[in-house]
Amino acid sequence: MTTADDIHALFQQIDHTPWGAEERELTARAVAMAVELGDEDLEYRARMRQTSSANQGGDTTLLLSSFAWCLAKHDADPTRFPSDIGNGGADLMWHFKWMASTLRASPEFSTEQIQAVLDDMEAHFRAEGLGLSAVAMARFEDAWGSGRLAEAEERRLVLEATPRDDHSHCDACGRSQLVGYFADTDRDADAIRLVEEMIEGGFGCGEEPEHALARSLLPFLRAGRFADAKRAHLRSYRLARDNADNLGMVATNIVFAAITGNEARALAMVERHVRWLAHDALNVAGHARALRSFGVALDAVTRSGHGTSVVRGADAAELVRFFGEHDGPWTAAELAPIAWAKAAEIGARFDARNSTTAFADVWARDRQVAELRFDVPILSEAFTPEPAALVPQTAAERFTRAIELSDWGDAAGALTALQAALDDNDPKHAADLHGLMVGALLACDRQDDTSPHLAAYAAASRADGHDELAGLIEDLGLTLFGVEGESSVSRMMQAAETAVSPGVRAVTLSGIASAYLRDGKVQDALDMAKLSHEAFVLHGDREDIVDALANIAFYAGIAGDTAAARAAADAGLEMPEASQGQRASLLEIRGRIRGGEGEFVAGAADADEASRLIALIGATWGAARVSVLAGAMYEDAGMPSEAAARYRVTLRQVERDGDDTSAVRFRLARALLSSGNAGEAAELLSAVHEEEAAADAPPASRAETVALLAEAFEVDEQYGNAVGAWGYAADLFEQAESVTGRAHALSMQGRILGQFGETEESVTLLEQAIDLARQEPDNVVLLSRSLHLLAQTLGAVGDERALSVLDETERLAVEHDAPWLLADVTDSRARALGAMGRLDDAIAAALRAADGYDAESDTESAGGAELFAARVLAGSDRLDEAVSIYRSLLARPLAGTPVHQVGALELGNLLTALGRHGEAAEVRAALNE
Template sequence: MSTDAPAPSPAGPPADIFAFRQAMHDNAQEPEGPGRNAGAERLLAEAELSGQAAFVVEGLIHLLQTYNFSSEQDKMFVPFARLLRMWDERPEDFDEEDTHRLFWMFKWVSSGMTDQPHIPLAAMEKWLAEMERRYRLAGHSERAVRQAEYHIAEHVGDDARAARAYAAWRAAERDATSDCHACELRGQGSWEAGHGDDAAALELWAPVLGGVHTCAHEPHATLAESLLPLLRLGRADEARANHLRGHRMVRRMESMRFAFARHVEFCALTGNEARGLELLAERPAYLADRGEPSSLMAYLAVTALLTRRLAELGLGADPVVGPPGAGAAGREWTVAELAAYAEREALALAGRFDARNGTAAVSAGVRERMAREPLAERLPLGLRVGRPVRRSAAPAAGAAAPPAAGTPAARPGVAELLAAARELTEARRPDAVRAWADAARAAAEAGTELPVRDRAEVAAHRAMHPDTAAGEVAGLFGTAAGLFEAAGDPGQAEVARARAAFALAREGRTDDALAAVAEPCARALALHAEGRATAAEAATALVCRARIHTMRGDGASGPADSAAEAVAAVADFAAPYADDPRVAGRVAEAHELRAELAARRGEMEPAAALYEQAADGYAAAGVPWYAVRAQSALAGIASRLGDRATAERAVRGALEHSAVHGRPAGQAGLHLQLADILCNTGRDGEGAEHLLEAALWADEAGDAADTGAWARHHLGGALLRLGRAAEAAAVLEDALADLDADVHGEGAVVQTRWWLGDAQGRLGEHMQAAEQYVLAAEIAATWPRDGARDHAMLATLAAQSLSAAELDTQAARAYERAGALWRDLGDVPALIRTLRARAWLALRPEQAGGAAGRALMADAERELTTALATTEAPGGLDAAETGGTRVRGGRRDVLLAELAATHRQTGDLITAAVGGTPHDPDESGAAAARAAYEEGLTHVVRAVAGFAELGPDCRDEYTGAQLLAAWLEADLGRPGEAARRARAVLAAYPDDDTATGTVESRRDEARALLNYAGAEAAGS
């Protein structure tokens, strides 16, 4: 719309400039987007009705700001031209701040022109020259001009000019028109990264990423820019952290499409294509908003990259969210269709830019971006993968290596596949299951009839396949048994029958299984005695019987055919054949079963020893991958016994042995188990790495809602303890979507919301934090008395967050509710802290004597006095329970410390509420202030005495109260008393004392007081 005409339906001229500024401030707090822009257009229309240039100037500036931070940046140019014309005609209508913002916005308009392909290059150069002329006449540095020149040169691909402008930009002096430090550093780092020096880029970005330099859009944009340079430098952990942190910052900001595109690109290049699809689905409008063509082009390019990756993974026909708008509304898109659309539209926009620029630089950049290859095959993020992404399976051990790129894949023949399957079976490798399936499939496709012995192996291994339905397993083993008999291998036939019986037990039919296993065991032993079955085959049948007994739950004191005796039968039979690796593996299995029985009887130490013996036995038998279950069980028992070293060693061994053959669900469980051990020993950093792996493996196993949610829950807590609040918040938000109180327990849900509230509070998101605390408190409110303390603590945290969000009324009510909960629990110190917090909240709107606040402080004093009257002896409540001042004494000392703190805060509140000082020129105001200061000093002096009585534990509280009393003495015109108190502070900290931050600041303040008091005394 044109800003030369009033916007539709203005409300009328503003009442005064202050009301108008408040209205603009309120509109600026709205979310970025068309709604906020419409508000700015309406305010400008109202300003025009006033007939006053000052209103119009400020209205235009506000409109420009809203356009610049939205998808309608193409609307900036007309209102800026009008603003500039007003400056040229009547500069006196601009105050100092308006003038500064006018020159500041030159940069926005200059860089914005490069983003609009319909603006001719000659017009851009003309505008740059005009900017340079005006800056020179106004006496401004050329730094911003050279930055704008660099932006144009870099955009059109003029590297030589861009290098000169870049050097001049960095060399020129900073002044008030220079971009903020954060934005400048982002631009400079982008130049370095774009010219191959990622390390230099990250060095430039460090102050922005570290929070030293920030602004409305930083570090948001720099976090996004840093992702690929970090990956290229092998700093994947930092890249992951910056993605989690940065995406949370930009996901609701309409003007940050270019940064959002970087996060989509990051997902496409790190094996997180499913996550990339979720990001596309978050902001479908980003595929169509044309207000800033350059960021649209970037977004389309990374969309093409992501969808190409998905198509290469075999997902081209899958549905995906596409662009909204004319011709697309209601349409269902596939990955392949969106890939073609995004590539076509990105290149079309690039062509428009190149036609304007007279170069091919933009198209070349877009093509390069769309063709990028992954920088990491698999980078776990700790977030749930929305849907599985198909990937080519790793080749089985012994299988031929994949062909080199560019050569056709040679499919192995049936004979080759059979040879590989037999080799894997001989080596007792878990891969044999898949190898026999591949051989059978190839034979079926080729119409080849397999030998009966091989058909027996195919049936047996199909029965072992984890994807085979439980009800089919026994039948498949039965088929295999018949085929083994037909092939003249009676030993293997009996093994198959024993395994069929075990399959019945796994279906819950243990009595049927015991009946079915008896004959195969007897026949296997007889065949072995006749030399027609190997010792390993007979031992295997016996192990199946022992496992069935163990599953049935028979104990050591059961009937003759009990689990213990069945296990002992394996060991007795195998003893003469200990040197046979195949038999040794069955002996290890027997040790594992004995360990399970011991653990079931509560004999944990013997169970641990047996599990360790089993694991060692599997390794000695040459099948360490079968030790995983024993090692995991050993880790669990060792943890319960407090033997963390053994637990950690065992689970690390399990992870090592399962690395090649383990399935996703097992891998998830092992990583979760190791993470628990590490986090419980204070190694949250390493624990977080394993929790990341646990979450990813759980997703791949299709267990995201159970094990995955549990892993993300713990990962969020570990990240929070590591001080990585933004990452923790992203992970915990994700975990909450899957945590179920019925599955994971109410405690897990409450803890997750608690942690999330803590993370959001550290990020300054106080309203959101309060919401999480309230939701957690609602659950805790239903718990029995043992959980009442959590309820009260959560209510207090909610109140603190509401107060930090400056929602004083809501915070006061929340503190009142929390106080009632602490009163019910009999926790007087916690109750007192809620009363003091309410007192300060009551002071905020009042500022006229602080009567309500003083009354609440008096209530706190009465509560403490009453509690002290009934507390004669130490004990019953210590500092750790209350969270208050830490003292070594019991209940009475804690209460005394809280009473001293209440007196100190009462004195502080009384003097703050008076609204003046004893030195006010107005005599009545000075007299009122003097009276308030005297009254406040009385309370602070009582605090000093109280903290002094409590001794060294309250030294910092004592010196803080002394300093407050000293300043009050000085303000009351008593420099001698002020100096005496300052010297008491210095005496409390001997010269050889550890110089912590608190100690140094107290010493410095005391010295300043002495200087001030001396000057006052000399003056009087």
């Protein structure tokens, strides 16, 4: 039986659960339990929580009903049902702020009803003795959202003159609303200023800064600040994409993708979010906004030449009320005008309600926006055109397609193609087709369906005059295909020894090889494949010889005999008789061998060519495997942009096949990060982690994802997110019982905190990392790096403990013959000594470090050490010595690097201060060359 204590315990759980599905379920349960108990006091507290939950989740119907129930109870007895229930959440008067905007979002509510809510809100605020800032904001938002722009400007001025109070919008939300208003009224500079204030001040709340960032996209683009626009888009969309209540800000991000040359991304976003239209029946204004964005996106997709692309998800049953009935999936070109028309229809209802032309004006404005073009490439998604596959029109073409798919190994595709070719009833191909059909059925685990084709294979072979082969098929049946493993070898061996025709002997030996492979006897299988090849050579059928070479290459690769595998693949590829399917198979094998031997670019080229051939023959099986192989080898070759292009192809293939995309997107994110696209990598990795978390993936897998996400955040200068991600990664590594991973994550977290002056916390984390690293004595790199980072953190604040830590790090460098690390430790010692005021020692150490870097051909680091020494000398008024060191730095082959440019600027300033203006002019002139 439910008790009050049960409900109070549930309240505690709700108040410590993040917004989302779990929190909504808990809140609904609390309401139901209170109703069951018949306790209105507890029901009030449960419904107050439910109002906030519904607002966060975009359940407008529940939001209105829950608020109305609570307000009625409060008005009837404010003492029993207080405005603030003391749970640290929004109180009833705060809930009032959501009401007018909620009613305004649906044309079903009249202007009079909205104004009544605003008046009621003001009356309640006055009665409660509250300030009127929230009321002023609500009236401003109503005027702006309804298109009464002259009134909105007046209301904005009133808002700015109204003192802020505890019920005012927070700093983030207040600024965000004004960003949107300024952007809508073409005051881009004001919009950008407010967004920058938000970011620099770290202002945020439930849906900020993602909303403000979305609103700033067009202002940034129109101002020519493309890098800022891209960063705002990536961050906004990453934060907004998982909550259907964020439909409006997602729509703004879709438009951004469409007008910045990222049509494939825009289409993917439409597909990802199109079903959100059905999420909240009362958010009709959001529907109009989303539909306009879909129109912009799909028109852009069509203009880019991809109008025939299917918009996946748009044919869902719940979307019929938006798009109407349609025969089959919608294409981009078909759906675009439908989306525009539906948006116009909805807008007309709002304009009739508001007695303005606001929605018609916005519709026309978005039409103009759709014509804008900015070049802001985002590489995480792209259209991946493939060669047009063979579409067989004749019996000869159908036979060729069946052979190609069989040769490649696409058993499922081959079954359909083989049947189509068999339907042509050409007797001269019957034996080949029935034989391949048996193999394809076995590969698809359909052994029971092989009997008629096995019989037809024998009959057709006899009709072709191959009586010995026919007899072999009739005698051995499926044994000839190796399905029984080694137990059938003796029968086939006897048949091979008595065979008259080399061709029959070759077929039998090939079956023996398959039987051995089935039992895991790879070397025996390889030996039989070589004998089969010799027999096929005697037989003289060139296409069979290619098959035999492909078998040798395959078996040798499994056996680890890469020389034999490569020789067989090379020989097969040199034969003009090789089909496209055979060539694809041989290229994949050779590509893998080349990759294993360090020939990454050549191996990737083989995989690329195999991918092209696979597409040409219309195969789907194995396509993703080969394209990801190409990407992996380009990564290994240090060509991440090329790798990313292949991973994008792989991603589309995996999506087409309906398989899990997480692994491919992780690879794509890693390649994007390596190629300098950290923001895009962070977006992908965030999505991968969310999917892994939802699927309850092993902690080790999630830890690797979060660790790479932390790297991406740091490179993208999202340092706060990076610190949090490293901490989370450390926890996941601990769950995975990975001492090394946890130590690395803690050291990275400590390093960032140390860089931002959080020395005490940094030292604590780095000491934990060192303790863990000592548990892995063979991992000297982990220990030395953790020690070095601790020394740098301590040294930066002049803590003498840094020197003893550096001593230990130096001993490790010497003991393990790591001269570059020794130079780097010496450089860190110089900087620590400088922070301690031991300037002569610091200068000497810096110059020793420069010599050490030079010995390892690291000229740029050597220049950095000299720059430090020169600065210390200049700061000590040893100006002539400083000039000498600066000149040594500039003599290095570092032109164009940051250290060279900074050194030249500082030397020019120093020479000017010394009155040596001619020399200063020469240095500056050289810098400008």
